[in-house]
Amino acid sequence: xTPRSNANDKSGLLQYVLEAMKRAQPYDRETAxxxxxxxxxxxxxxxxxxxxxxxxxxxxxxxxxxAFSSKEALFSAALERxxxxxxxxxxxxxxxxxxxxxxxxxxxxxxxxxxDTDPDCQACMLIKTILNATTEDAAIAEQARHxxxxxxxxxxxxxxxxxxSGELPADIDTNHLARRYQANISALKIExxxxxxxxxxxxxxxxxxxxxxxxRVRQ
Amino acid sequence: xTPRSNANDKSGLLQYVLEAMKRAQPYDRETAxxxxxxxxxxxxxxxxxxxxxxxxxxxxxxxxxxAFSSKEALFSAALERxxxxxxxxxxxxxxxxxxxxxxxxxxxxxxxxxxDTDPDCQACMLIKTILNATTEDAAIAEQARHxxxxxxxxxxxxxxxxxxSGELPADIDTNHLARRYQANISALKIExxxxxxxxxxxxxxxxxxxxxxxxRVRQ
DNA sequence: TACATATTTGAGTGATCGCTCAATAACATT
DNA sequence: AATGTTATTGAGCGATCACTCAAATATGTA
Numbered sequence: 001x002t003p004r005s006n007a008n009d010k011s012g013l014l015q016y017v018l019e020a021m022k023r024a025q026p027y028d029r030e031t032a033x034x035x036x037x038x039x040x041x042x043x044x045x046x047x048x049x050x051x052x053x054x055x056x057x058x059x060x061x062x063x064x065x066x067a068f069s070s071k072e073a074l075f076s077a078a079l080e081r082x083x084x085x086x087x088x089x090x091x092x093x094x095x096x097x098x099x100x101x102x103x104x105x106x107x108x109x110x111x112x113x114x115x116d117t118d119p120d121c122q123a124c125m126l127i128k129t130i131l132n133a134t135t136e137d138a139a140i141a142e143q144a145r146h147x148x149x150x151x152x153x154x155x156x157x158x159x160x161x162x163x164x165s166g167e168l169p170a171d172i173d174t175n176h177l178a179r180r181y182q183a184n185i186s187a188l189k190i191e192x193x194x195x196x197x198x199x200x201x202x203x204x205x206x207x208x209x210x211x212x213x214x215x216r217v218r219q
Numbered sequence: 220x221t222p223r224s225n226a227n228d229k230s231g232l233l234q235y236v237l238e239a240m241k242r243a244q245p246y247d248r249e250t251a252x253x254x255x256x257x258x259x260x261x262x263x264x265x266x267x268x269x270x271x272x273x274x275x276x277x278x279x280x281x282x283x284x285x286a287f288s289s290k291e292a293l294f295s296a297a298l299e300r301x302x303x304x305x306x307x308x309x310x311x312x313x314x315x316x317x318x319x320x321x322x323x324x325x326x327x328x329x330x331x332x333x334x335d336t337d338p339d340c341q342a343c344m345l346i347k348t349i350l351n352a353t354t355e356d357a358a359i360a361e362q363a364r365h366x367x368x369x370x371x372x373x374x375x376x377x378x379x380x381x382x383x384s385g386e387l388p389a390d391i392d393t394n395h396l397a398r399r400y401q402a403n404i405s406a407l408k409i410e411x412x413x414x415x416x417x418x419x420x421x422x423x424x425x426x427x428x429x430x431x432x433x434x435r436v437r438q
Numbered sequence: 439t440a441c442a443t444a445t446t447t448g449a450g451t452g453a454t455c456g457c458t459c460a461a462t463a464a465c466a467t468t
Numbered sequence: 469a470a471t472g473t474t475a476t477t478g479a480g481c482g483a484t485c486a487c488t489c490a491a492a493t494a495t496g497t498a
Contacts, residue, residue, distance in 0.1 A: 023463045023476050046265040047353045050456055060477050061457070071456065128350050130413055131342050134266045145413060179410075179419055180426065186409055187402035194349055194364060200398055207399065242446050242493045269486055279447050280487070290486065 024058070029067065032057045036068075037078040041125040044132045045075050045140060075140055082125045083147040090154055100162035101216050104155075105209035108184065112205035115192035123193040126151075127186050152182050167216050177215070184208045243277070248286065251276045255287075256297040260344040263351045264294050264359065294359055301344045302366040309373055319381035320435050323374075324428035327403065331424035334411035342412035345370075346405050371401050386435050396434070403427045 039056040040048055050071065053064060068074040090107065097103040115121045122128070126144040133141030156178035162168045188208065191201055258275040259267055269290065272283060287293040309326065316322040334340045341347070345363040352360030375397035381387045407427065410420055 026464090026475070043353050044265070044351055046263070047351075047355075049454080051454085062459080062478075063476055065457065066475070123350050127409060131347050131409070132263055132266075132351055134262050136266075148413070176419070176422060179415070180423060183406035183410055183423060187406040190346060190350070190405055191398075191402055194367070196398070200395070203395060204399060204402060240447060240492055245445070245494085268484080270484085281448075281489080282446055284487065285445075 024060075024063075027057065027059050027063060027067065032059060032067065033077055033081050036074055037081045037125075040075055040078045041082065041122055041128070042120075044128060045072075045137060046132065046134075072137065072140065076143060079125065079129060079140065079143055079147070083150070086124075086126075087151060087154060090151065090158075094158050094161075098165070099167065100158050100165055101167045101212055104158055104162070104181065105212045108181075108188065108209045108212065109202075109205050111185065111188045111192065112198070112202040115201055116198050121189075121192050123189045124186060127189070148182070152178050155181050162215075169217055172215070181212070184211075243279075246276065246278050246282060246286065251278060251286065252296055252300050255293055256300045256344075259294055259297045260301065260341055260347070261339075263347060264291075264356060265351065265353075291356065291359065295362060298344065298348060298359065298362055298366070302369070305343075305345075306370060306373060309370065309377075313377050313380075317384065318386065319377050319384055320386045320432055323377055323381070323400065324431045327400075327407065327428045327431065328421075328424050330404065330407045330411065331417070331421040334420055335417050340408075340411050342408045343405060346408070367401070371397050374400050381434075388436055391434070400431070403430075 035056045035058075036053060039052060043052065048071075050061060050064070053071075053074070054060060057064065059067070064074070068077065093107050093110070094100065094103045126148050129144040130141050130148070133144075156174045159168065159172075159174035159177045159181075163170055163172065163174065168174075188201070188205055191204060196204075254275045254277075255272060258271060262271065267290075269280060269283070272290070272293070273279060276283065278286070283293070287296065312326050312329070313319065313322045345367050348363040349360050349367070352363075375393045378387065378391075378393035378396045378400075382389055382391065382393065387393075407420070407424055410423060415423075
């Protein structure tokens, strides 16, 4: 509430008095959570302060605590949001496909494509959280680990679909394939985060995608 | 300097007076740096406080600043130490080998072996630093990135040696191989950090190692 | 031994941290 | 319109942060 400096000082002072403690528009929970997710994803839990969150959410301390209880609870909610969105993106790329292996390969290529259009692209929030967490906040690391496991199950389900559609032999270990595939996703996202060049990143993604496609049995 | 509570109060009070501001043994710089590296590697830059460092280094604030100038400069020195040690380990595994490809494959397997013996094994400090850094501490991320690039060069040199020894064809792209190899190291170390089971981790490492060995030209 | 120099301590600084709560504004009910 | 209820503000709290600096201790020199 800064006093206005303008030609008409009396009008400015009156305006200043009228605006003191003007209550904001009520916040929108989804909008706030989305902003928190973006901020936490970029800065991590420890380096993100309440003041940062005030700015990003356009909310004051009392409102943030009324809505989300604590910094850690807000982080946890943001992490869940990230997980749900990631799962939904993965699923949407595998809906309506008649080639599960093709879709899995294309998802890897999409990582390089997405990094190409986003200069500040960040590695996976779940991985960052696990690597970043300390023993004092082991709960959020555990939550992130749990979400990563669930995403790996989604991947294994996609490989199972490739078996059902005849692309893979019935005796292949889809859990192992999913684990390897997820490790490749992590690696690609870290390379993107690190600023690896577009051609190099695309080559890595193509190679990983080729590994997936070469699993296809001859028809 | 806590007063001693014991049967002989006069003797305890005298001991308390005699011990006030007793100066410590001078610190050993290498020992302090090693302790700082271990602490920063585990907790990361942001979540590590000066109080943590006091405990780990067994030094008081004034000494820490006299020796290392600032928290950031200490982190930077610890990061360099980590880089030098990592480079030395990699080199020592490639010294005196007549199969560079074999040594590269075995290094990947060693990641799973090392994780098996260390329950609190951490992902690569350089990767953690890059993922953890914010714009306010971009300098340490840049330093870590630079070290990662140098390690990738070491890897490319090992692949060059495989060409020179006849294991690889002369026209293969060793820079690309090195980049992929380093991405695989990152992925394996993250799986280890995440607590992936010993058999699964060993399977991932063996598979990555097998990929390296299959590059070998027929002789 | 006396004095000079170097090193370490740890109390204290100003700033920032996560969070609380009384005051105020906005909304709902009668 | 008056009253009651709900939601938001933001000053301020106690704690912690990175760091400083005068005092004290240890080491070196003449």
